[in-house]
Amino acid sequence: MNIYSMTRPKIVAVDGPAGSGKSSICATVCRDLNWSYVNTGALYRAVGLLAGDRGVPLTEGPALSRVLHEFAESARWEHESARLFVGVEDFTPRLNTVEAGNAASCVAKMPTVRDALMPHQRKLSLTAPRGAIVDGRDIGTVVFPDADLKIFMTASLEQRAMRRLKQIEKASGPTEFSHDDIMRAIALRDQQDSQRDSAPMRIADDAIVFDTSHMNLEMAIESLKELLRAKGLVK
Numbered sequence: 001m002n003i004y005s006m007t008r009p010k011i012v013a014v015d016g017p018a019g020s021g022k023s024s025i026c027a028t029v030c031r032d033l034n035w036s037y038v039n040t041g042a043l044y045r046a047v048g049l050l051a052g053d054r055g056v057p058l059t060e061g062p063a064l065s066r067v068l069h070e071f072a073e074s075a076r077w078e079h080e081s082a083r084l085f086v087g088v089e090d091f092t093p094r095l096n097t098v099e100a101g102n103a104a105s106c107v108a109k110m111p112t113v114r115d116a117l118m119p120h121q122r123k124l125s126l127t128a129p130r131g132a133i134v135d136g137r138d139i140g141t142v143v144f145p146d147a148d149l150k151i152f153m154t155a156s157l158e159q160r161a162m163r164r165l166k167q168i169e170k171a172s173g174p175t176e177f178s179h180d181d182i183m184r185a186i187a188l189r190d191q192q193d194s195q196r197d198s199a200p201m202r203i204a205d206d207a208i209v210f211d212t213s214h215m216n217l218e219m220a221i222e223s224l225k226e227l228l229r230a231k232g233l234v235k
């Protein structure tokens with residue numbers, strides 16, 4: 001029996017490594033279907049950015065706990081626009097910067113942070129007016145183990161590095177980082193995510209592997225919609 005209310009929205013859990021296309025694909029599919037998109041990685045990035053704004057070292061437990069409390073009390077996710085606010089500040093333009101990525105790498109491996117954010121992730125998803133696509137690293141294995149559909153989205157390391165580089169340039173302008181720099185950073189993040197003690201990234205036993213290596217954005221969007229239709233989640 002489902003552990004959530006029978007009236008809860010349909011939940012699609014999408015896990016996968018950085019650069020696999022999760023955010024771009026899932027956000028567009030949700031917009032087209034009038035579903036809600038919840039980017040859980042954005043929450044970790046925002047917590048890291050907020051800690052930096054408050055002058056709190058990411059390894060300082062008690063002070064970081066205060067940051068987490070502030071975030072939990074004031075964070076707001078706009079389902080319609082997929083924008084994340086902390087208080088009145090829109091954190092969305094900063095979420096794809098190198099600074100945010102580095103901060104997320106530090107806080108995401110901390111069990112206290114993951115434990116504090118899990119209820120927030122669930123609440124954001126379960127308050128969706130229709131269905132929700134929730135992406136991250138441990139959605140199908142930890143956050144929503146009873147999701148209606150679990151997907152592990154991936155792509156080759158070379159493709160992921162290329163996409164991440166474009167994402168950084170769009171968020172921050174020209175960068176000193178090369179494709180090889182980004183590829184090494186992503187490979188290291190993959191290793192950290194899959195080997196961390198708390199909620200490591202892995203493919204759920206009942207997940208469908210969705211490889212976007214040879215898909216452009218439009219192809220991936222249509223393929224995901226078709227998968228949702230095939231599973232009876234949308235018409």
